[in-house]
Amino acid sequence: MQDSQLIETQNLVKKFPMGRETLVALDNISLSFSKGEFSGIIGPSGSGKTTFLNIIGTLDVPSEGNVNVLGAQVENLSHKEAAQLRNRHIGFIFQTFNLLPVYTVFENVEFPLLLQGVPVDKRKQAVMDALDWVGLADRAKSRPNQLSGGESQRVAIARAIVKKPSLILADEPTANLDAENSHNVLQTMVQLNQELEATFIFSTHDEKVIQYLRRKISLIDGKVVKDEAMDLVAQPS
Amino acid sequence: MMIFKLAIRNILGAGLRTWLNVIVLSLAFVTIILSIGINQGLVTQISTSMIKSEIGSGQYWQANYDPYDPFSLQDAHAVIPGDIEDLIEQKKAVPVLLTQGTIYPQGRIMPVFLKGIPAEQAVLQMPSAALGTGDEELPALVGARMAKSAALNLGDTVTLRWRDKNGTFDAKDAVIVHIMNTTVGTIDNMQVWLPLTKLQEMMGLPGEASLVIVDENIETVPEVSGWDFKDQDFLLKDFRELIKTRAIARSIFYVLLLFVAVIAIFDTQFLSIFERRKEIGTLISLGMTKAKVIQLFTLEGALHGFLAALVGAAYGIPLINYLARRGIDLPQSSDSFGLALGHTLYPTYSTMLVLSITVFILIVVTIVSYLPTRNISKLNPTDALRGRL
Ligand SMILES: Nc1ncnc2c1ncn2[C@@H]1O[C@H](COP(=O)(O)OP(=O)(O)O)[C@@H](O)[C@H]1O
Ligand SMILES: [Mg+2]
Numbered sequence: 001m002q003d004s005q006l007i008e009t010q011n012l013v014k015k016f017p018m019g020r021e022t023l024v025a026l027d028n029i030s031l032s033f034s035k036g037e038f039s040g041i042i043g044p045s046g047s048g049k050t051t052f053l054n055i056i057g058t059l060d061v062p063s064e065g066n067v068n069v070l071g072a073q074v075e076n077l078s079h080k081e082a083a084q085l086r087n088r089h090i091g092f093i094f095q096t097f098n099l100l101p102v103y104t105v106f107e108n109v110e111f112p113l114l115l116q117g118v119p120v121d122k123r124k125q126a127v128m129d130a131l132d133w134v135g136l137a138d139r140a141k142s143r144p145n146q147l148s149g150g151e152s153q154r155v156a157i158a159r160a161i162v163k164k165p166s167l168i169l170a171d172e173p174t175a176n177l178d179a180e181n182s183h184n185v186l187q188t189m190v191q192l193n194q195e196l197e198a199t200f201i202f203s204t205h206d207e208k209v210i211q212y213l214r215r216k217i218s219l220i221d222g223k224v225v226k227d228e229a230m231d232l233v234a235q236p237s
Numbered sequence: 238m239m240i241f242k243l244a245i246r247n248i249l250g251a252g253l254r255t256w257l258n259v260i261v262l263s264l265a266f267v268t269i270i271l272s273i274g275i276n277q278g279l280v281t282q283i284s285t286s287m288i289k290s291e292i293g294s295g296q297y298w299q300a301n302y303d304p305y306d307p308f309s310l311q312d313a314h315a316v317i318p319g320d321i322e323d324l325i326e327q328k329k330a331v332p333v334l335l336t337q338g339t340i341y342p343q344g345r346i347m348p349v350f351l352k353g354i355p356a357e358q359a360v361l362q363m364p365s366a367a368l369g370t371g372d373e374e375l376p377a378l379v380g381a382r383m384a385k386s387a388a389l390n391l392g393d394t395v396t397l398r399w400r401d402k403n404g405t406f407d408a409k410d411a412v413i414v415h416i417m418n419t420t421v422g423t424i425d426n427m428q429v430w431l432p433l434t435k436l437q438e439m440m441g442l443p444g445e446a447s448l449v450i451v452d453e454n455i456e457t458v459p460e461v462s463g464w465d466f467k468d469q470d471f472l473l474k475d476f477r478e479l480i481k482t483r484a485i486a487r488s489i490f491y492v493l494l495l496f497v498a499v500i501a502i503f504d505t506q507f508l509s510i511f512e513r514r515k516e517i518g519t520l521i522s523l524g525m526t527k528a529k530v531i532q533l534f535t536l537e538g539a540l541h542g543f544l545a546a547l548v549g550a551a552y553g554i555p556l557i558n559y560l561a562r563r564g565i566d567l568p569q570s571s572d573s574f575g576l577a578l579g580h581t582l583y584p585t586y587s588t589m590l591v592l593s594i595t596v597f598i599l600i601v602v603t604i605v606s607y608l609p610t611r612n613i614s615k616l617n618p619t620d621a622l623r624g625r626l
Binding site: 050051057060079080083084086087088092094096098100101111112114115116159 | 250515518524525622
């Protein structure tokens with residue numbers, strides 16, 4: 001693996017038992033991603049996008065093949081090591097936002113830092129910075145149920161980036177947002193990708209997302225059918 | 238610390254469900270502590286009055302004396318030996334002579350125990366002094382229960398019949414000079430108290446006794462041949478056995494009570510893990526280990542116990558204090574248990590008791606909170622995030 005390559009999968013296969021048969025959700029995938037990418041896995045529902053992100057995100061393990069994420073071999077990680085890798089270096093953004101309902105916006109964003117044991121002063125600063133980036137500093141004391149969908153997803157983005165992770169995995173982040181909020185959220189992410197040099201990998205079948213991507217990997221029935229780089233075309237405004 | 242804060246937020250966030258659990262559990266706390274306190278009060282109260290009016294620090298039994306064999310009573314008497322006589326003279330002991338007899342109240346026949354006791358004794362808390370004040374030929378003292386069952390009133394004359402040392406029947410009229418109210422059934426039911434010297438005279442046994450009761454404050458007594466010293470433990474054995482049997486029945490009640498309270502918590506935990514599986518997936522994606530998530534949910538459950546202890550303390554401590562001070566009035570019918578209870582029961586509590594019950598309940602709640610979290614270790618985080626199990 002070259003230094004600039006953050007992620008590399010070799011002949012990655014993921015099978016799920018389906019009664020008597022097995023379902024091949026990911027079929028022999030060999031891909032690599034380098035630092036700073038803004039890429040997307042594109043495919044219809046059931047094509048294996050989430051499964052791929054889960055394995056990259058160390059939440060799941062491959063059935064066959066090798067997966068190297070941030071220098072760690074995913075299939076060999078212990079639970080604890082995987083948890084630590086996620087906590088320090090991987091940010092997740094979900095379709096359904098997944099904020100902790102009993103925490104305030106501030107505390108939701110603070111949570112990963114609490115897990116890391118970051119001291120309080122640094123923590124406060126980092127949380128307010130992250131909320132500034134997503135434009136929600138004034139909502140720090142709100143609860144998730146007081147936020148709109150767009151605001152919720154921006155809080156989730158703040159929670160993902162507050163620890164300045166190397167990798168951010170966004171699984172259909174706009175699926176529950178209207179057009180305006182989708183663009184808003186994506187522009188925020190483009191900006192963070194540039195300012196923080198964080199690598200973004202999306203899963204999506206949303207045209208609005210696809211137009212922002214600089215690399216489009218098409219997945220059908222668990223197979224990569226296309227992998228095209230967009231070579232810095234003008235970003236839509 | 239973070240887990241603690243999150244756990245508190247989570248259970249307070251669950252609102253009504255949490256408070257229902259907490260209230261049910263606090264009721265279990267208070268009921269169990271209260272009823273153990275009542276039981277302890279009952280045991281102390283009964284054993285204290287038994288000691289004060291019957292047992293003392295122990296009793297010397299004449300070698301033939303066997304309270305379980307009334308037919309042996311006829312031979313259970315002897316001259317009081319010098320060592321014991323010394324104790325009596327120092328007012329540290331009181332002799333009692335005992336025999337079977339019969340009374341004939343209003344033409345009925347009633348078997349009784351005739352007991353001779355010195356009127357001037359101060360070792361036992363009973364109004365024996367009443368036997369020494371009047372000028373009746375044969376004054377008699379009975380308890381209120383005895384008076385009731387024999388329909389005897391103050392001043393009544395009743396015929397006594399007994400056998401003297403040779404086994405010859407004799408009879409005499411006695412006058413009821415006092416009716417005593419006592420909680421101790423064993424000095425009341427079927428007992429007729431007479432002046433010791435009179436009974437000795439009636440039986441032809443001057444200077445003799447069947448048993449000698451030692452004052453409750455005397456700790457060591459001499460060994461005397463022909464007389465067995467039975468200590469408090471021995472004399473309270475039957476009572477303690479009875480209490481033990483009751484304790485078993487009562488602990489079934491506690492277990493049931495705790496079970497009901499704890500089932501609610503188990504249920505809540507189980508539901509909460511099911512309903513919040515997506516949250517669990519999120520926590521894991523944020524870098525929490527499963528072990529930490531299990532800690533979190535166990536702590537949430539255990540906090541119900543702490544809240545219940547606080548809530549229970551808020552209304553339980555004033556209630557318990559009030560009852561301990563004011564006492565609990567007992568219905569007259571409880572008299573028929575034959576236990577020396579009195580009319581008011583004062584529950585007693587020790588800090589140790591309350592603490593150990595609290596700790597015990599908290600441990601049970603924690604274990605019960607932990608059990609459903611085993612589902613978390615089986616949970617696949619990717620399934621959890623998809624909202625599946
Ligand atoms: N835990 C699982 N058990 C069985 N089948 C699964 C499981 N997770 C995903 N699948 C199946 O794998 C395939 C890919 O799923 P997924 O990765 O969620 O696709 P996508 O995210 O592209 O919609 C689907 O057919 C899905 O039903
Ligand atoms: Mg998906």
